[in-house]
Amino acid sequence: MDSNNKDFVSSQVAEIVLSYKANSKVSQKPQITSSLTANRILRANWDESKIEFIEEFKVILLNRANRVLGIVNASSGGSAGTVVDLKIIFGAAVKASASGMILAHNHPSGTLKPSEQDKRLTEKMVKAGKLLELPVLDHIIITTEGYYSFADDGGL
Helix, strand or coil, X not given: XXXXXXXXXXXXXXXXXXXXXXXXXXHHCCECCCHHHHHHHHHHCCCXXXXXXXXXXXXXXXXXXXXXXXXXXXXXXXXXXCCCCHHHHHHXXXXXXXXXXXXXXXCCCCCCCCCHHHHHHHHHHHHHHHHCCCCEEEEEEEECCEEEECCCCCCC
C-alpha cells in the first residue's frame, strides 16, 4: 500500500479510547456485603423525587472485593418502564475493569414484586455475565417503601 493510500485509510478509522478514572483509593470505596448495603448505596445515589415518577435502571460496578467502582445510570424511561441495553452496561463494566455487578431499578408503581420482564432481563444479564466472566451478583428493585433482592429470594 503506498503512503498516500495508507494516510487516507488511517484518516477514515476512528481511534477507540478506553478509560476509567478512579476518584478515590480502593480502600476508601464502600464495600457491599449484603443486599441491604447495596440498597443503602443505591438510595444515596438515586434522586428520591424520581422513584415514584420515572423508572430508571442503574448498575453498581464492583471490584473483586465487592468495593464499588462506580454506578452507571444505564437508562431512564417513563412511569411504566425503561429500555435496557446490555451492550452499554457490559461496555461500561469492561471499561471500568469491573469484576462483578449489581443491577437495580425502581418501580414507580410501588410494587416490589418483579415483573416477568424483570425476570427475563435478569436471566439474560446473568447468562451474558457468565459468558464474559463478569457475574451479576444481584438485581434489586427499589420503591419508596422498601426493596426486593433477586439474590435474597434465590432468583439468581
